[in-house]
Amino acid sequence: MVVLVTGGAGFIGSNFLLRSVVARPDLTFVNVDALTYAGNPYSLEAIAEAPNYRFEHVDITDRAAVDQVFDKHDPTVVVHLAAESHVDRSIASPDAFIRTNINGTFHLLEAFRGHSAGKEGARFHHVSTDEVYGSLGPTGLFREDTPYDPSSPYSASKAASDHLVRAHARTFGVPVTITNCSNNYGARQFPEKLIPLMVLKALAEEPLPVYGTGENVRDWLHVDDHCEAIWAVLDRGKVGETYNVGGRCELTNLDVVHQICDVVAAETQRDSDALRKLITFVRDRPGHDLRYAIDASKIERECGWTPSVSFTEGLRQTVRWYLENPEWIARVRSGEYRRWLAEHYDGRHSA
Ligand SMILES: NC(=O)c1ccc[n+]([C@@H]2O[C@H](COP(=O)([O-])OP(=O)(O)OC[C@H]3O[C@@H](n4cnc5c(N)ncnc54)[C@H](O)[C@@H]3O)[C@@H](O)[C@H]2O)c1
Numbered sequence: 001m002v003v004l005v006t007g008g009a010g011f012i013g014s015n016f017l018l019r020s021v022v023a024r025p026d027l028t029f030v031n032v033d034a035l036t037y038a039g040n041p042y043s044l045e046a047i048a049e050a051p052n053y054r055f056e057h058v059d060i061t062d063r064a065a066v067d068q069v070f071d072k073h074d075p076t077v078v079v080h081l082a083a084e085s086h087v088d089r090s091i092a093s094p095d096a097f098i099r100t101n102i103n104g105t106f107h108l109l110e111a112f113r114g115h116s117a118g119k120e121g122a123r124f125h126h127v128s129t130d131e132v133y134g135s136l137g138p139t140g141l142f143r144e145d146t147p148y149d150p151s152s153p154y155s156a157s158k159a160a161s162d163h164l165v166r167a168h169a170r171t172f173g174v175p176v177t178i179t180n181c182s183n184n185y186g187a188r189q190f191p192e193k194l195i196p197l198m199v200l201k202a203l204a205e206e207p208l209p210v211y212g213t214g215e216n217v218r219d220w221l222h223v224d225d226h227c228e229a230i231w232a233v234l235d236r237g238k239v240g241e242t243y244n245v246g247g248r249c250e251l252t253n254l255d256v257v258h259q260i261c262d263v264v265a266a267e268t269q270r271d272s273d274a275l276r277k278l279i280t281f282v283r284d285r286p287g288h289d290l291r292y293a294i295d296a297s298k299i300e301r302e303c304g305w306t307p308s309v310s311f312t313e314g315l316r317q318t319v320r321w322y323l324e325n326p327e328w329i330a331r332v333r334s335g336e337y338r339r340w341l342a343e344h345y346d347g348r349h350s351a
Helices: 011-023 041-047 063-073 087-092 095-115 153-172 194-203 223-236 253-268 272-276 297-303 311-324 326-332 335-345
Strands: 002-006 028-033 053-057 077-080 123-129 176-181 183-185 208-211 217-222 242-245 250-252 279-282
Touching: 002 011, 002 063, 011 028, 011 041, 011 223, 028 063, 041 053, 041 326, 053 063, 063 095, 077 095, 077 223, 087 095, 087 153, 095 123, 095 153, 123 153, 123 223, 153 176, 176 223, 183 194, 183 223, 183 311, 194 208, 194 253, 194 311, 208 253, 217 223, 217 253, 217 311, 223 242, 223 297, 242 297, 250 253, 253 272, 253 279, 253 311, 311 326
Parallel strands: 002 028, 002 077, 028 053, 077 123, 123 176, 176 242, 183 217, 208 279
Antiparallel strands: 217 250
């Protein structure tokens, strides 16, 4: 059986493929990725020559190219991870988010409907985010029936893609499942996101830019636990259903940065207080949601999934991974990456 994974060169996709290609040799995995700034084929070197792995350099905004990939590989299952995924980029430049997250998802759904939907075991699994639900106050949890209320162009584009997936299920009978997951962290995450950004800045002893007062709360889940949640839904989830995925690990951004300082200090024999002094509070992100928190009881109950990596252990593993993989870091630190960071953070320091 062929499993077509979109966005397999990105953070979650590469971790998903590295685990799955080895653990499921009976399945053939086709990675469809446009290799945007966030796609890093170097992450996949360990499986590049595996007999059950193929790579297709295809942009999902190109409808004809998507159809050709379906004709060529005849997939039964799609795991759709390809997306523009960074909220700050969606504020600076939303167009690509509309094209990839909405139009790209639509092209995949149409190709799947035409080629795969009638096959035995067919499934279109859409990977989405808890950000579609908007912001919580100090209490409460996002449930699968929480109304959508996205705040950023990123979350609005993901919300639109979720609606398209459900519409294809209801209107055309396409067998779909959706997971809405909280913030992931772990190895191979592009260093524009909070945890790798802070780890690399702490290692370089550079200022650690925290938005606003650092009080925004996120739920954190190790990427390996997210990958297992996707398999739990593919193996045991009910067609047509949505499952929220979270780590029962709510932390303020400032807590996260403090813990990063502690782990980096412990792993590199530095002084944690000196690293904490590098924290600088910068002008807040517009429309910054205060708090996300997930009720994951449905996936736990129906699919037998629970997170297994504690934040303390996961963060230690993540810091070690960045310490042990300087070549990976050097490769993603391209001119484009440096331009983005300079453009985005320079001049925003309030202190
Ligand atoms: N990272 C998180 O914390 C998180 C949490 C919940 C949900 N998600 C969702 O999981 C998915 C993967 O997230 P990620 O963090 O791995 O993202 P990422 O930005 O690290 O990777 C995205 C991948 O998609 C590819 N891609 C982008 N546009 C494409 C296009 N037009 N055609 C083909 N490929 C394209 C990129 O090259 C890259 O390999 C996304 O749908 C995201 O919304 C992420």
